[in-house]
Amino acid sequence: MRVLILSVTAGFGHHATAKAIGDMLTSKGAEVHTLDVYAYISNLVKETIDKGYLFSSKHMQTLYRLVYQLAENGGSGYFNAAPSIINIINALGASKFAKVLSGYAPDVIICTHVFAAQMVDELKKRKKLADIKTVGIVTDYTLHPFWEDVPRVQYVVTASELLTYRCVQRGLPAERILPFGIPVHPKFNQHLSREDAAAQLDIDPSRPTILLMGGSMGHADHVKTLEKLTVIGLPLQLLVVCGNNKKLLLRVEQFAARYEGCCTVKPYGFVHNVEVMMSASDCIVSKPGGLTVSEALAKNLPMLLVDPIPGHEERNVDFLVNNGMAALITKYFPIDEAVYELFHNPVRLKSVREMMKAIAHPDATERLADFVLQWKEN
Structure with missing residues (x-):
C-alpha cells in the first residue's frame, strides 16, 4: 500500500505527528512518503505561513486569539481574511500540486494540518484524486477551525472521544x-x-524530578522558572530542555554554574530522548502543545502548563484542566506554589495519574495505522 502524508510547516507538532504515523506504517510494510504541501507550490508561501504563525502567535497574541475565536465561531467571513487567502492559494496551486501527487500514485492520503486537508478537499472537488482514501488528523485537544469545511476528507482523527x-x-x-x-x-x-531512565540520564531516581520544556524553539523563560523553583525548599532535580534556543541554553548553564543549593539543575539543548526524561520525572512544566501533551499522557506524566499560545493551546488547557489532568500556571497560581502543592499532596498526584491513564490513547499511532492498512484488504 502506498501512503502519502501531507503536512504544513507551522510549528513542530504537525511534522512530528506525520513522522510518527509514517514510521509506524513503514514498519507494517507500507510505502510512505511525506510532503510539505506548500513547499511544492511556493517556497514564499511556505516560509510566510511558517514565520507568520510563529510571529503572530508570539508577538500578536491578542489579535491571534481574536482571529481564532472568530474563525472557530463562524465569524470569519467578516473579520478574518486567512481562510479566503488559503482557499485562493489552494485554488491557484491545485493543478500544480495534483501533478505532484500523480507521481506518487497514493492509495491513501493522510493530512496532519487543516490547510493540507483544504488542498485535498479542493482536489477532490475537482475530481483530481479519483478514489483515493483520505484521512485528516487534528493535532490538538479541540477541533481547529475549518476542519468542518472539508467534507470530502473521509475521516478525521481526534484526540479523544470526549471531544466528539x-x-x-x-x-x-x-x-x-x-x-x-x-x-x-x-x-x-x-x-x-x-x-532505568534515571540511570541513562545519570540522575538519582529517588529524588523528586521535574522536566522543564518550552517547545521546539525553546521560547520559555526557564531561568525565571528556575529562580522560583530552587527556593521552595525541595531537593528537586530539574531537567531543563532549551530546544534550539542557544541563548537560553547559555543562560541556564550560567544559572546552574552559579547556583548553590539543594537542587540539581541539568541543562539540555535540543534532545532526542524526551521519552527517557519523561520516564524519570514526576511532572512536566511545558507549553500545552498538542504533541507534547499527548506524549506526556502516553507516559502518564502530570502536567503544569505555562504560556499557552492563544487559540488551540488555550483549548488544550481547557480540556486538560477541566478533566483533572493538569494545572495552569498563572499570575495568581505561580509555578513555585503549583510545584509545592503537587509534591505535598500525594492524593492529588495519584488522581491526576489515574485520570490521565483513563483518557490517554498511547496506542493512537498503531490504531490509525491498522485502520489505514485495512483498506488494503478491501
Whole structure:
C-alpha cells in the first residue's frame, strides 16, 4: 500500500505527528512518503505561513486569539481574511500540486494540518484524486477551525472521544470522526522504569524530578522558572530542555554554574530522548502543545502548563484542566506554589495519574495505522 502524508510547516507538532504515523506504517510494510504541501507550490508561501504563525502567535497574541475565536465561531467571513487567502492559494496551486501527487500514485492520503486537508478537499472537488482514501488528523485537544469545511476528507482523527460532542456541534458528522488520539512516536508507548531512565540520564531516581520544556524553539523563560523553583525548599532535580534556543541554553548553564543549593539543575539543548526524561520525572512544566501533551499522557506524566499560545493551546488547557489532568500556571497560581502543592499532596498526584491513564490513547499511532492498512484488504 502506498501512503502519502501531507503536512504544513507551522510549528513542530504537525511534522512530528506525520513522522510518527509514517514510521509506524513503514514498519507494517507500507510505502510512505511525506510532503510539505506548500513547499511544492511556493517556497514564499511556505516560509510566510511558517514565520507568520510563529510571529503572530508570539508577538500578536491578542489579535491571534481574536482571529481564532472568530474563525472557530463562524465569524470569519467578516473579520478574518486567512481562510479566503488559503482557499485562493489552494485554488491557484491545485493543478500544480495534483501533478505532484500523480507521481506518487497514493492509495491513501493522510493530512496532519487543516490547510493540507483544504488542498485535498479542493482536489477532490475537482475530481483530481479519483478514489483515493483520505484521512485528516487534528493535532490538538479541540477541533481547529475549518476542519468542518472539508467534507470530502473521509475521516478525521481526534484526540479523544470526549471531544466528539463538540465536534458534532461544530458540524462534523459523527460517522467521520475517529477518536483514536493524537499519534505519537511508538517509543512513548514503551515501558521504561524510572530507575532505568534515571540511570541513562545519570540522575538519582529517588529524588523528586521535574522536566522543564518550552517547545521546539525553546521560547520559555526557564531561568525565571528556575529562580522560583530552587527556593521552595525541595531537593528537586530539574531537567531543563532549551530546544534550539542557544541563548537560553547559555543562560541556564550560567544559572546552574552559579547556583548553590539543594537542587540539581541539568541543562539540555535540543534532545532526542524526551521519552527517557519523561520516564524519570514526576511532572512536566511545558507549553500545552498538542504533541507534547499527548506524549506526556502516553507516559502518564502530570502536567503544569505555562504560556499557552492563544487559540488551540488555550483549548488544550481547557480540556486538560477541566478533566483533572493538569494545572495552569498563572499570575495568581505561580509555578513555585503549583510545584509545592503537587509534591505535598500525594492524593492529588495519584488522581491526576489515574485520570490521565483513563483518557490517554498511547496506542493512537498503531490504531490509525491498522485502520489505514485495512483498506488494503478491501
